[in-house]
Amino acid sequence: MAILGIDEVGRGPLAGPLVVGAVILPEGEREWFAELRDSKKLSVKKREALNEVILKEAVTGLGWVSSSELDLVGISEALRLATRRAVKSLKGLHATFSQIVIDGKVNFLKLTELEKYVSTMPKADDLIREVSAASIIAKVARDHYMYELAEKYPDYGFEKNVGYGTAKHLKAISEYGICEEHRRSFEPIKSMVGFSRDSDFEKNVVKNTTDVGLRGEEAVSGYLERLGHKIVARNFKTKYYEIDIISIFKDKIYFTEVKTRGSLDFGGGVTAVDKRKLDRMKFAAESFMKFRGREFGRFSPILAVADVDGEFRVRDWFTID
DSSP, rough: OOOOEEEESSSSSSSSSSEEEEEEEESSOOOOOOOOOOGGGGGGGHHHHHHHHHHSSEEEEHHHHHHOHHHOOOHHHHHHHHHHHHHHHTTTGGGOSSSSEEEOOOOTTTSSSSSEEOOOOOOHHOOOOOHHHHHEEEEEEHHHHHHHHHHOOOOOOOHHEEEEEEEEHHHHHHOOOOOBBBOOTTTTTTHTTTOOOTTIIIIIIIIHHHHHHHHHHHHHHHHHHHHOOEEEEEEEEEEOOOOEEEEEEEEEEEEEEEEESSOOOTOOGGGGGOEEEEHHHHHHHHHHHTTHHHHHHTSEEEEEEEOOOTTTEEEEEEEEE
């Protein structure tokens, strides 16, 4: 019976996203199964090689939670959210499994329809090969994201520390302050910026605007999944722009900008995508294809826009030629 292995990467860094990997290995034995282990115990070269074959031969999914989302909801909820997103991304592939193994002691699928299938196991990323594979794809995906982030913020050494609080990273923070990818709810940054999740700013500004965006994106993700898409990334950021949802369907990869507006008086969310924004979307899509070419180079890139109403219903979704 097939096992769905789940593991997270990025719980402790001071910057960057939290990523959860989900993997169902192919039936039968493969020579490379013997090489699977905790991603932290593998060299970069070996991780990259295994990541390539896992993505090619296994059923895989990734769940992302950005640093800003993590600050908003906290690390525990972020882990649950990323796990749910990783499992959701498998649905478009009609994946079947009889058991779910999550690394650690916490069932992040509790109170969902999948709760009954879950077993938790400390050190599963080094004991259960499906979980090892999940740790590898999550690690490589997050590392690649941080390598790109290093180009935008060269002062912090993200290409080496991938967001963790090394001595050089902490020194850079003390010299240059923080960037938008730093986690304001983590110490020592929390004390530096006076972060409080219960502050008026968090309640009245960040939460209101972020919740609307997140709910709109969730609505569009569900809509695309019902169409048969597989969600492969959320909130992909480049130096100049962010793509809300990236999905694959058949031989195409779609980069969707989500616009949530309650009224059609000014043309709804679609009117917010002007030429300047379109150019930035193109740049972001090209950047994604450049840095994730090994995984998605065979897909034809397509830009798309989703229009969501005030009740978080998808009014329209269409591609841009």
